[in-house]
Amino acid sequence: MATHYDIEQDMRYLQLLANSFPTIADASTEIINLRAIMNLPKGTEHFLADIHGEYEAFQHVLKNASGNIKRKVNELFGNTLREAEKRELCTLIYYPEQKLELVKATESDLNDWYHITIHQLVAICRDVSSKYTRSKVRKSLPAEFSYIIQELLHERTEDTNKTAYVNVIIDTIISIGRADDFIVAIANVIQRLAIDQLHILGDIYDRGPGAHIIMDTMANYHSWDIQWGNHDMLWMGACAGNDACICNVIRLSLRYANLATLEEGYGINLVPLATFAMECYGDDPCEEFQPHMNGGATQMDDKTKRLTAQMHKAIAIIQFKEEAKIYERHPEWGMQDRELFKNVDFEHGTITLDGKEYEMRSNNFPTINPKHPNELTFEEKTLMGKLHHSFMISEKLHKHMRLMLRHGCMYAVYNNNLLFHASIPLNDDGSLKEVEIYPGHSYSGQKLMHHTGMMIRTAFQSDSEDAEKQYAIDYFLYLWCGPNSPLFDKSKMATFERYFIADKATWHEEKGNYFKLRDNEEVVDRILNSFHVTGPNRHIINGHVPVHVANGENPIKAGGKLMVIDGGFSQAYHKETGIAGYTLVYHSRGLQLVQHEPFTSAADAIQRGTDIKSTTQIVELSAHRMLVADTDKGQELRQQIDDLQELLYAYRHGFIKEQERKK
Known part of the structure; x- marks a missing residue:
């Protein structure tokens, strides 16, 4: 409970808070709301790394939520639909516009198909939305169908009093020619709600043909972050x-x-x-x-x-x-x-x-x-001079790099998971290595990653001093291929040798100590401590080095405390890794690593209903279903509740007067 002393100390902040919650009733309602939110299941986080321009595979993984939507369809319709029908329904959710064209060309009783399909889509949407508040679901709905979808989500045909009501809504959607638009809208909502937060652990760029398409996708994506990779850094430097x-x-x-x-x-x-x-x-x-x-x-x-x-x-x-x-x-x-x-x-x-x-x-x-x-x-x-000019005047390139800066950083900590692309430089004994990034300024661990990120931003600041900005621009090259770069961490980049010297012994790039010691729990714990990641179930998650699954390499290391999720999205790596990428899924029941087989094409998925064949490996199950209260968001909500309780105390004891609600 707030005290007289606390209130006096926090008065300026409470005055600002009172602008948002001008009455006791407003503050009380928000406390009730926040406490209720804390008891909802934790949202689903998806982790991807090293996409390397493979936009079709990337977009398909977003659309199918790493197999999560297929799992939902199986749970809901496992005994009532044939496998082919479930496959068709999944494809409709992933690619609604294209699949509708195929259905309309082959379906003999289209109105009957519309009626059955819309009921099925509503059931799936109701399931994926069940872990969110009505407010959050409402904000994710398209404006033109928001009211209708809300009504269908919250009314069930099992309620005999509402059966006719629900059926008439769907019949009317069909009869007025809006069925196609409604199906597209609700399919997109299902995709949106299946992934709460997307984490990209670096390397959107290079090798594959569509990095710009991926960035266009991310420009409109609801919630995502990126930990920059060495290939992203190269494009940022350019x-x-x-x-x-x-x-x-x-x-x-x-x-x-x-x-x-x-x-x-x-x-x-x-x-x-x-x-x-x-x-x-x-x-x-x-x-x-x-x-x-x-x-x-x-x-x-x-x-x-x-x-x-x-x-x-x-x-x-x-x-x-x-x-x-x-x-x-x-x-x-x-x-x-x-x-x-x-x-x-x-x-x-x-x-x-x-x-x-x-x-x-x-x-x-x-x-x-x-x-x-x-x-x-x-x-x-x-x-x-001409090439430099071409890069400097590319409006879309600069737009995408601003997007990288806005959503990105060198590292992040989410829900006891430390995320970064490649490595944390280490000494031979596994201790954190001091790396000089500014002349005369050396850092290690968390401080190294923080100051590196600050330098990267300096290169794009118009008010930076010329010498400081030029050094930051030059430093992009060190981050790309410097021996102590946390994005490279090898003895050298043997590009020259691979082109011009036949003797492959000269091609060898000695990996840094992080890659040699990352299976050691003590070393991993030391890194996690450096970043102040606490709790019994804490992990490092990164990519950068493809996991050679075909040779028996395990992506889970250090007794389950470190996960490498670069399984080779890029076609250039498929023969080397034996698979076509990983997705790590962290939902309310624990961590699952999804191993993907190569994706054929979106056209093949639409025509034949093919999906990425994925194998799920349970990494860690929670003893209880995790709630919002168990997450970083839960900690924020607790603080907000404490602040609101102080505001209530201030209202009730006359420190702040209630205001009239604005009409």
């Missing part, structure tokens, strides 16, 4: 004006033959690069730069593949030069050893690494001056 990041973004797009995001999504003009590449490398087979066959290269003709390879080589050479300029500017990073053109004997076509000489796979470098190998030619400078 958007901020880091030329080395711009080169990397273009190079990766060419390597995987997926230019749709660059050209169609963001309007980046690659014609100057194509012209330059044909002039410089017209007679070069560019064999080591052929596009990756797991990308879009299988759909290319030979002429296009050749041009892609030439562009790929041209931008890679410029990239290595641009990176060298940044390494020279920042010797404190200790990355000048990655200026590998300085180690090349261009006359003999060899390179010396760690005292050992290797033969180069090719030695055609028409734009390199052996005496000054890291200098751009006039033509390369001109080209980079």
Whole structure:
């Protein structure tokens, strides 16, 4: 109970609170409401990582809620519908507009189908909405059908007094020609309510063809957050004006033959690069730069593949030069050893690494001056000016990066789960490693992630000091490939070696200690303590490194305290991992890891009713059904209730006078 002293201390805050709850009745009603909310079941959280532009698979997982909607349909209609009928109903929920067109082309008694189907959809919607307040459900409804859906959700045909009422509503929807629109609306509501909060653990970008489509989807999504990944960071760096990041973004797009995001999504003009590449490398087979066959290269003709390879080589050479300029500017990073053109004997076509000489796979470098190998030619400078300008004026790219900043951070803690993309740098003994991110300023653990996030935001602040902002822009490159970057955490990024040296021993990238020690419970506990994550059921959840399921690797580590949910959404990883991604689902009864098989296509799902085949593994079951009271939201509501009780005390003891309600 509030005291006289407490009230005097908090008077300014209580005066503000009184504007929202001007009477004792208002404050009392809100306390009743909040206490009731705390006893609802916990909302369902979904965790995804490393989507890498695979927009069709990503959107399908959102639509089917990682199999949650299919499970609901089975629970409701398991003994009353055939498997084919349940499959058709699920497909209708996932793709209502497209499925309706197919149904209308084949169904002989459409009105009867409408009547049965709408009843089924209402039953499913009632089930998925049951864990939310009426207010929250109402806010998720489309305006044009809000009243009708509310009536159908809260009235049942089992109530004999309301049977005719409900049936007439549905019959009227059909008779006035609104059945299609209503079905689309209620299917979208079911999708919306099946996932309460979506967590993306990084890497929306690169490899796949539709990162921009994913970002468009997220722009309209009801509730989501992202912990930035190294590939997201690369695009953010390119958007901020880091030329080395711009080169990397273009190079990766060419390597995987997926230019749709660059050209169609963001309007980046690659014609100057194509012209330059044909002039410089017209007679070069560019064999080591052929596009990756797991990308879009299988759909290319030979002429296009050749041009892609030439562009790929041209931008890679410029990239290595641009990176060298940044390494020279920042010797404190200790990355000048990655200026590998300085180690090349261009006359003999060899390179010396760690005292050992290797033969180069090719030695055609028409734009390199052996005496000054890291200098751009006039033509390369001109080209980079055009590419830089194209990135700077892309309105949609900047819109999407602002979305990344608004919903993103380096890490997050939700309901005793610590979320980040890749790693927390560690020393050999598993202790938290101090990493210098500003000259003379080193941090570890939570402080490292916090200050890294602050630096990233500095790069986009118009009021930042020029030197501070330029350092932040440069730092995107370190976050992409720096040995102590929490988004990379390897000894090196062996891009140069993979292109130009046949000896695969030079390709080795030694993983940081986090990846070596993350199965150790003591180390995981130390990290969780650093981030002040408490409670008996606390976890680290991250992605970044694909789990090799085909080789028997387990995504659950450290006695269940750490989960790696990168199962390879990207087609480029399917052979390597043996699956096509994970989704972690955290609902009121516990944690479930859903393992997905490769997705064919949305068209196949619509035509044949195919779904992503998923296998669910129970990670952790709760001893009791978790309520809102057991979550972070519950803690917030408790504080709000305490504040409102102080307000009641202030009203009743005359510290604050009740106000008249505004009419």
